[in-house]
Amino acid sequence: MIDKIVTDPVLAVADIADGATVLVGGFAWAGVPSALLEALAERQPRNLTIATNANIGAPGLMRLFETGCVRKLMSSFPRMFNTTLMEDLCKAGKLVLELIPQGTLAERIRAAGAGIPAFYTPAAVGTPLAADKEHRDFAGVTYIMETALAGDVALIMAAKGDRWGNLVYNKTARNFNPIMAMAGKLCLAQVAEVAELGTLNPEQIITPGIFVDQVIPVTRST
Amino acid sequence: MIDKIVTDPVLAVADIADGATVLVGGFAWAGVPSALLEALAERQPRNLTIATNANIGAPGLMRLFETGCVRKLMSSFPRMFNTTLMEDLCKAGKLVLELIPQGTLAERIRAAGAGIPAFYTPAAVGTPLAADKEHRDFAGVTYIMETALAGDVALIMAAKGDRWGNLVYNKTARNFNPIMAMAGKLCLAQVAEVAELGTLNPEQIITPGIFVDQVIPVTRST
Amino acid sequence: MSKPLSRMQIAWRVAQDIDNGCVVNLGAGMPTMVSDFLPAGREVMFHAENGILGIGPRAAKGKEDPDVINAGGQAVTLLPGGSYFHHADSFAMIRGGHIDIAVLGAYEVSAQGDLANWHLPDSNVTPAVGGAMDLAACAHRLFVMMDYCSRDGTPKILKQCTLPLTARRCVNSIYTDLAVVDVIADGLVVREIIEGLDLKTLQDKTGAPIRLADNWRILSAPDIS
Amino acid sequence: MSKPLSRMQIAWRVAQDIDNGCVVNLGAGMPTMVSDFLPAGREVMFHAENGILGIGPRAAKGKEDPDVINAGGQAVTLLPGGSYFHHADSFAMIRGGHIDIAVLGAYEVSAQGDLANWHLPDSNVTPAVGGAMDLAACAHRLFVMMDYCSRDGTPKILKQCTLPLTARRCVNSIYTDLAVVDVIADGLVVREIIEGLDLKTLQDKTGAPIRLADNWRILSAPDIS
Numbered sequence: 001m002i003d004k005i006v007t008d009p010v011l012a013v014a015d016i017a018d019g020a021t022v023l024v025g026g027f028a029w030a031g032v033p034s035a036l037l038e039a040l041a042e043r044q045p046r047n048l049t050i051a052t053n054a055n056i057g058a059p060g061l062m063r064l065f066e067t068g069c070v071r072k073l074m075s076s077f078p079r080m081f082n083t084t085l086m087e088d089l090c091k092a093g094k095l096v097l098e099l100i101p102q103g104t105l106a107e108r109i110r111a112a113g114a115g116i117p118a119f120y121t122p123a124a125v126g127t128p129l130a131a132d133k134e135h136r137d138f139a140g141v142t143y144i145m146e147t148a149l150a151g152d153v154a155l156i157m158a159a160k161g162d163r164w165g166n167l168v169y170n171k172t173a174r175n176f177n178p179i180m181a182m183a184g185k186l187c188l189a190q191v192a193e194v195a196e197l198g199t200l201n202p203e204q205i206i207t208p209g210i211f212v213d214q215v216i217p218v219t220r221s222t
Numbered sequence: 223m224i225d226k227i228v229t230d231p232v233l234a235v236a237d238i239a240d241g242a243t244v245l246v247g248g249f250a251w252a253g254v255p256s257a258l259l260e261a262l263a264e265r266q267p268r269n270l271t272i273a274t275n276a277n278i279g280a281p282g283l284m285r286l287f288e289t290g291c292v293r294k295l296m297s298s299f300p301r302m303f304n305t306t307l308m309e310d311l312c313k314a315g316k317l318v319l320e321l322i323p324q325g326t327l328a329e330r331i332r333a334a335g336a337g338i339p340a341f342y343t344p345a346a347v348g349t350p351l352a353a354d355k356e357h358r359d360f361a362g363v364t365y366i367m368e369t370a371l372a373g374d375v376a377l378i379m380a381a382k383g384d385r386w387g388n389l390v391y392n393k394t395a396r397n398f399n400p401i402m403a404m405a406g407k408l409c410l411a412q413v414a415e416v417a418e419l420g421t422l423n424p425e426q427i428i429t430p431g432i433f434v435d436q437v438i439p440v441t442r443s444t
Numbered sequence: 445m446s447k448p449l450s451r452m453q454i455a456w457r458v459a460q461d462i463d464n465g466c467v468v469n470l471g472a473g474m475p476t477m478v479s480d481f482l483p484a485g486r487e488v489m490f491h492a493e494n495g496i497l498g499i500g501p502r503a504a505k506g507k508e509d510p511d512v513i514n515a516g517g518q519a520v521t522l523l524p525g526g527s528y529f530h531h532a533d534s535f536a537m538i539r540g541g542h543i544d545i546a547v548l549g550a551y552e553v554s555a556q557g558d559l560a561n562w563h564l565p566d567s568n569v570t571p572a573v574g575g576a577m578d579l580a581a582c583a584h585r586l587f588v589m590m591d592y593c594s595r596d597g598t599p600k601i602l603k604q605c606t607l608p609l610t611a612r613r614c615v616n617s618i619y620t621d622l623a624v625v626d627v628i629a630d631g632l633v634v635r636e637i638i639e640g641l642d643l644k645t646l647q648d649k650t651g652a653p654i655r656l657a658d659n660w661r662i663l664s665a666p667d668i669s
Numbered sequence: 670m671s672k673p674l675s676r677m678q679i680a681w682r683v684a685q686d687i688d689n690g691c692v693v694n695l696g697a698g699m700p701t702m703v704s705d706f707l708p709a710g711r712e713v714m715f716h717a718e719n720g721i722l723g724i725g726p727r728a729a730k731g732k733e734d735p736d737v738i739n740a741g742g743q744a745v746t747l748l749p750g751g752s753y754f755h756h757a758d759s760f761a762m763i764r765g766g767h768i769d770i771a772v773l774g775a776y777e778v779s780a781q782g783d784l785a786n787w788h789l790p791d792s793n794v795t796p797a798v799g800g801a802m803d804l805a806a807c808a809h810r811l812f813v814m815m816d817y818c819s820r821d822g823t824p825k826i827l828k829q830c831t832l833p834l835t836a837r838r839c840v841n842s843i844y845t846d847l848a849v850v851d852v853i854a855d856g857l858v859v860r861e862i863i864e865g866l867d868l869k870t871l872q873d874k875t876g877a878p879i880r881l882a883d884n885w886r887i888l889s890a891p892d893i894s
Contacts, residue, residue: 002690002712027494027531028517029510053531054574077572086570099571102493103535103578107338110532114757115764115807116329117360119341121539123578126612128563138339138369147360164714164723164750168425171511171528172494178530182765198749203390204426205752206530208722210692210714210767224465224487249719249756250742251735275756276799299797308795321796324718325760325803332757336532337539337582343764345803348837350788386489386498386525393736393753394721400755404540420524427527428755430497432467432489432542 004165005194006214009039012188016153018045023109023151023180024052024061031173032058033157033190035218040064040155047071051109051149053102053176056080070095074149076102099129104146106179112150113182113211120145154184158207161191162198165212166205174206181211188214226387227416228436231261234410238375240267245331245373245402246274246283253395254280255379255412257440262286262377269293273331273371275324275398278302292317296371298324321351326368328401334372335404335433342367376406380429383413384420387434388427396428403433410436445640446664448621453665454589456481457636458547458619461587462488466544467537469493469579472516474589475547481668489525491543493575495534498526515575538575539582546583548576550590550615552605555652557615557627559588560607573610580611592620593649601625601632602651622646624663625654636663670865671889673846678890679814681706682861683772683844686812687713691769692762694718694804697741699814700772706893714750716768718800720759723751740800763800764807771808773801775815775840777830780877782840782852784813785832798835805836817845818874826850826857827876847871849888850879861888 006012013036016022022040026032037060048070054077055061064070065085073086078097080086089095100108101123111119120143124130133144156177158167167189169177181187189207194217228234235258238244244262248254259282270292276299277283286292287307295308300319302308311317322330323345333341342365346352355366378399380389389411391399403409411429416439449457455477462468462478464486470476479490479499490499492515499514500521508519522528537543552560559580563571580586594600601618617635618625623646624636632654637646639662647654674682680702687693687703689711695701704715704724715724717740724739725746733744747753762768777785784805788796805811819825826843842860843850848871849861857879862871864887872879 001710002714028513030494030513031511054572077574079570079572084568087568090570097570099573101573101577102531102575103539106531106535107336107539110761111341113765114329114761115766116341116343117363117365118358119333119338121338122581123539123611125581126558127577127609129573129577136340141339143339162750166750166752169528171425171509171522172492172496172513173511174528174530175494176531179532182761182767200750200752201426202723202747202752203393203428204423206425208752208754208762209750210716210722210762223485224489250738252719252738253736276797299799301795301797306793309793312795319795321798323798323802324756324800325764328756328760329764332536335540336536337541344806345764345836347806348783349802349834351798351802384525388525388527391753393734393747394717394719394738395736396753396755397719398756401757404536404542422527424498424522424527430527430529430537431525432491432497432537 003163004212004215005163006216009035009216009218012036012214012216013039013043016040016045019047020045020152021049021051023154023184024050024055025156025175025177025180026055027053027172027175031157031169031175031177033155034058034060036155036188036190036216037061045069049074051151053077053105056086065089068094072096072098074098074100076100076105101129106176108146108149109183110179112148113179116148118145118147149183151180151184153186153188154180155188156180157190159191160193160195160200161189161215162195162200164197165209165215166200167207167212168200168204169206178207181207187212188216190216190218193217225385226434226437227385228438231257231438231440232264234258234436234438235261235265238262238267241269242267242374243271243273245376245406246272246277247378247397247399247402248277249275249394249397253379253391253397253399255377256280256282258377258410258412258438259283267291271296273373275299275327278308287311290316294318294320296320296322298322298327323351328398330368330371331405332401334370335401338370340367340369371405373402373406375408375410376402377410378402379412381413382415382417382422383411383437384417384422386419387431387437388422389429389434390422390426391428400429403429409434410438412438412440415439446638448638449665450668452477452668454619454621456665456668457624458587458589462486462545467491467542469543469546469583471548471576473549475549476514476516476518478547491537493534495529495531496522496526498523535578538578541582541584543583545585545587546579547587547589548579550588550600551607552600552602553588553615553618554605555603555632557613558605559610559615560605561610563608565608576610580614585616586614588615588618590620592622599649599651633657634660636661638663671863673863674890675893677702677893679844679846681890681893682849683812683814687711687770692716692767694768694771694808696773696801698774700774701739701741701743703772716762718759720754720756721747721751723748760803763803766807766809768808770810770812771804772812772814773804775813775825776832777825777827778813778840778843779830780828780857782838783830784835784840785830786835788833790833801835805839810841811839813840813843815845817847824874824876858882859885861886863888
C-alpha cells in the first residue's frame, strides 16, 4: 500500500540538511506552508537557499531569516513591510539576494520539474537583471537563457491531499505550489484536510501524487 | 458581452488559409476534433502543415491527406493502419514527414503557447532524430535544443465550453488539446456541450477562455 | 486651467480605452482601480499574475476570502466564467502574448517607450520586480498610469530613462493627471490634454519633445469622489 | 531444458521486480501485460503518455470508455486515486525524472545498454517513435521485455546496435524467454536462466559477452494460460 500521510510536521522536515535549497510555495498569505516553515525554523538549519516569491512575512520564514538560517534568497519581491530586516541582512553581508522576474522564477521552477535544463525568455532583456545572462536572437527578437531551478525540498500548501499524494488547492492559494511540487527532489505538502483515496475528482486533481512525497495534515490555526 | 460560440463548423474554419500550420488535437480516437477536420477537408486548402500526434486515421484528417491538402506532417507516430497512404505519399515526394518524439512535440507546442522560443531536452540525444540539432551540455549531461512550434490555427476538441471559451475535457481526451489551445494564433474548439457561463467549476477549468477564439458545439455522431 | 485629474479619474480615463472582450492585467496599486470604471456593457477578462482570470469587483467588507486575492494582495471576487491556475500557466499567458493590455505604474518613461518602474537605486528599499518585466516585455499593449511629473516637479517622461529599466520600447500610451500621451514610432504625441493647459507649458514639464496629435482632444473625466 | 517463457510469463517475471509504491510506465504491446501480474499487496501507479496516472485493469468487455485509454489505445480503467492531465504535464513527469520504471519492447539492446526499438530502415513501414525516446532517456530504470533472439535466431543482444538508437546507455535489465540479463558498468550479467540451459548455449545466442551472476538463479514462472 502507498501511504504518504505523515502526521507530524517536525518529522516531515527532519531530513532537510544544512545547505539545502528550499522552494517555499505561496503568494502573499495565500497557500503558504506555515506549519512546515515553523517546524523548519525550530530545527535551525544553516546556510539555506530559499526560493519563494514574496512570502517573507510568514512567521516561520521570518524566523528563518532572523535567526540566520538563510544564506541566499531567490525571489521576485524580496520586500517585507514594517521591517528593514532584509535590507539590514544584505548590508551586513549575511544574505545574498537574487532578484528574479516572477514569470522567470515560475518557469525556472517548472523547467526543473519538467526535465528542461534551460530555456529562453524575453523577460528582463535590456535591463540590469539580464546583465550576466547569455543573449540569443530567435526570429529577430532577443531573448536571454535561464536555467532550471530545482529544490532539494519543496515546502508547499494545499487544501486537500490523499494517501497517494494527490493534491487540490483552494482558489489563488494554488499559485507556486503545483510547480514547486514538481521541482522538489523531496516534496512535503501541508494540507488542510486529508481526503479518502478516490474522493478527489480525477479531472480536478491539480498535483498528481507522482510529485509528492509526504502529505502533512495541519489544521489552520487562523 | 463576450460570446465565442459559433454554431457552424464550416464558418469556423472559413479563414484557414493555404499554407497554414494546423495543430490537431487528440490521441488515437480520444479528443479528436472530427467535425472541424471534416469541415476543413470540405474546403480543400492547399499546402497545409499538420502537427498532430497520431490521429491520421480520423476520417477528416485522412481526407486532407488523400486529397493532397497536406504538404508536411509533424508527428511522433505518423503511421496508419490498414493503409499505405502515408508511405505512398512520402515515396511520391508529395508529403514531407518530420518525426518528433512525443514529449518533444508536446513541449514544443507548450513552449509556443508560453512565449518560450527554445528549450533544451535530453530526448533523442544520441539518435538519428538529433542529427541536425544543436547540442549543449548542462551539468555534464548532453541535451539538444528544440524550438517552439506554433500553429496558425489549433483545431481541438473538448467536452464542454462556455461563451468565454473556458473548456473542460473528458478523461484522456484531454491529451494535446489544452497545449494546442495555447499555441494556436487562432484556436477553434469543438465541444460536445455548451455550458452556461459560471457553471464550470473555476477550480476545474483546464483551458481558461483566454486561449480560445471560437467554441463550436457539435453533437457526437458515434 | 482645469484641475489635474485625480488618480481615480486617471483610472476612469484608462478604463474608457479598454475594448469589449479584452484580456487585461492591472498592476498593483493605482492600476487596480481601473476595473471600477469600465463603461457599462463592456465585458473584460481581468487577469492577475497569481493565477486568476475573470477578476470581479473588490470583495465587500466582511466578505473577504483570504484565498481570493489579486497580485497586489487585495481581496477580490471572481466573476462567473473566472478560473484559477498555477503560476507557470499564469505567466505562460503573459509571455505567450495572450494579454491584450497591461496597465502599470511608472517612475519614468522614455520617448522610445522604455519603462522604468521597479528600482530606485538611491533609496534604501530592496528592489522588487514582481511580474513587471514579464508584463512589460510581453503584453500586446502597455498602458502606463502615473502623475505627469514627480512630486517635486521633475519630469518623468524623458529622452532616456535614468533609472534601471523594466523593458525597452514597451509603452504604448501614458495616462496622467495632465495629458494622455501616445508613444509612436517617431516620438511622443499628446492625444489629450486638460482644458486650459497649453502644449508649451506641458512641454516644460517634459524631458523629451512632445507634439499635439492632429485630432487631439480635451482630457476630462467625470467628478468621482 | 525447460520450455522458454511465454510472453505472459515474461510479463509475470517483470511484475515481480516492481516494488510497492513505484511509478511505472508500460510501453505499448507486450509491456502492457505486466500490470496483470503484480503480486498481491503491491500498490503501483501506472502511468501512460497520453495523460493518465493510476491505470487499473483492462476495461471489461462492453464496459469500455473510448476516452479512457492507455498509450497503446487499449480501453483501460482508472483506479481510485488516479488522475488525468495534458500531454505537456505527462511528459514533464517523464522528462523530469518522476517515472521510477519504464518497460519497453526492443529490436536490439547493446552491451552498454543502448536501445533500438523504433525504426527498421529496411522495412516498408513509416518510422514511428511515440514516447519511447523520452522514456528511454529519462526513466530512472528501464526494463526491456523481448524474445532473447529474433524469430530467425539472430541475436538481439549485441556488442553494438545495428539499428537506429532510441537512447544510449539507458537499459538496466532485459527480461526474455530464456534469461534475465542486467546491464551493469562492466557488461552483461545473467541474473536468471531457464532450467537446463547452460551459459555456453546462451552465449551462442548472444552477440556480446555475457557472464553468470554469482547469485544467479533459475528463471521460472507459473503456468499462465
